[in-house]
Amino acid sequence: MKDKSIGIILGVTTGLLAGYLASTLYMSGKIMPGTVINGADFSMVPRSELNDRLSAMERDAYAITVRDIHKNELTINGADIDLNAEFPVEKIRVQNPLIYPYYMLNPGNYFLEPDSVSFDEEKLKSIINHDLLPAEGSTDAPVDAFLTAYIPGAGYTIAAEEDGDTPDPDKVTAVIEDAITERAVFVDLNEEDCYLTADIRSNDTLLNQRAATLNEALSASITYDFGNQKIILNSDTYYPWLDKQEDGTVTLNDEKVDEYVTELKSSTDTAYTTRSFKTVSGRIINVKGPYGYNISKKKEIEQLKEDILSGLPVEREPVYTTSGCQRSGNEYGNTYLEVDMSNQKVYFIQDGNIVFTSDCVTGNTSRGRGTPTGIFSIMYKAKNVVLRGRDYASPVTYWMPFYNGCGFHDASWRGSFGGSIYRYSGSHGCVNMPIPKAKELYSLVEAGMPVITYY
Known part of the structure; x- marks a missing residue:
């Protein structure tokens, strides 16, 4: 009876041992129960x-939110781009199946970061192109800062650059790819400088130098003094006359300056214009001649x-x-010489008064x-x-020319x-006078001094 009991015990023990060994054999190469x-x-x-399971978990759990410049957001899930992760599974120690009860009583809890992630780049690009990037032509392209047209009272100012809202597709793709690789869950494209910007900014040195x-x-300003x-x-x-050169210097348009001075002459010159006397x-x-203002x-x-180029007032x-x-009133003033050729008289008017009178002989009208x-x-x-001419040489003591070889x-x-001598025996054009009168004059x-001649 005793032997029978021993046999039973041995049988049970053997069975249990065989079952235990069979279970350890089954658990060999597997993660022990209770492992998280x-x-x-x-x-x-x-x-x-293990890696495939963890990668699948990462793919299903991962999502990244992308925000554009207008605060619109798009979420890209790991499953959308076939995210795949490589985990350092070697960090999970190899567990001994012979002592699996120990692991059941002392479950392990691990957290693994993937060593790297990969994804289907074409699928990601398709999502970016169709769901994130705006349609071509629907955005505002950047505009460089520039010199404004002339503004009265302000001159030339610098219009600030406008960066617009046009994304750089390559930069957008690269930034999102890098963010996914780093397992980031949020990226702001504007903060990552993914939008095209103006090349010339309002603080540009050359632009400011030109302005x-x-x-x-x-x-500069020029105030022309015309008396009245x-x-x-x-x-x-x-x-508009300023020409901006490539080296930043300024020149003046010769044609524009010429036009202005020509108009100034036309509107202010008095020489050769008809004036009353x-x-x-x-x-x-009415008298007309070269006397007067001639720019x-x-x-x-x-x-x-x-x-103008001096920059000063x-x-x-005018020159x-x-x-x-x-300039005000009669431009010849009130001191001048007057020759009345009909009466052959020379007058010197000083401060409005006749202070000198003389008979004369003027040019021969018959010839x-x-x-x-x-x-x-x-x-x-x-x-x-x-005084010399084609057929004469006349020495004179007092010579006062006033026009084209003619003079007193x-x-x-x-x-x-005096009288009518000038009509048949006049001069070659000069105003002949007695010696004492010529000396006095x-x-x-x-x-x-102005000279006014008339018949």
Whole structure:
């Protein structure tokens, strides 16, 4: 009986041992019961399937939210792009199946980060192109900062750049790929500089230098003094004349400057224009001639360009070839020489009063050599001059020319003056006077003094 009991015990023991050994053999190569990895129960999962199971978990759990510049968001799931992860499964220690009860009583809990992740790049690009990137032509392209057109009172200003909302597709794709590789769950495309921006910013050195150079030129002003009026030329008028060079310097458009000076001459010159004149006898006549204000176009252009490029305010008269006595009222003033050729009289008017009178002989009208009529000026005065022509050489003591070889002078060869002598025995065009009168007149006149001749 005792032997029978022993046999039973041995049989049971042998059976249990055989069952235990069979169970350990079954558990060989598997994760022991009670083992938790990344929050999931991996009991009895073959180690060879461990990475695939973990990768599948990562694929199903992973999602990344992408925000665009307008705060719109798109979520891309791991399953959408066939996310695959490689885990360091070797960090899960190999468990001894012979002591699996120990693991059941002392379950393991592990958390593994993948060593790397991969995904289907084509699927990701398709999602980006169709669901994230805007349709072509639906966005605002960047605009570079630029110099504005001239603004009266402000000059040239810099219009700020506009970056718009056009994404850079390659940058967007690269940023999202990097974020997924790093297992990021959120990415802001605007913060990651994924949008095209203007190349020239409002703080651009060259742009600001150009604006400063232009505005420096625009600070110039020229106030033309015409006596009875002033004409102001400032940047509101001349800004279109400025030519910006590639090296940042500023020049002036010669054609524009020429046009302005030409117009200034046309509107202000008095030389060769017709003017009214009240004679000694009280008669009102019209006179025309070279006397008066005549702007030197060439010199005024040069001076004007210099003034503008100086950047300074200037007040001055134009550069004249000839000028009158005054701009207000009669430009010849109230001191001048008057020759009444019908009556063969020379008058010197000083401060509005007749202070000198003389008979004279003017140009021979019968031979077509009449003294020119009009308004002129004494060119200069000289003594002891020989006046020469094609068929004569006449020495004179006092010579006061006023126009084209014609002038006042003494005529010692004449025995009489005045009357109608000029009609048949007049001069070659000069105003002949007795020696004493010529001497007296010589003492009175100065270069530039107006001379008015008429019949």
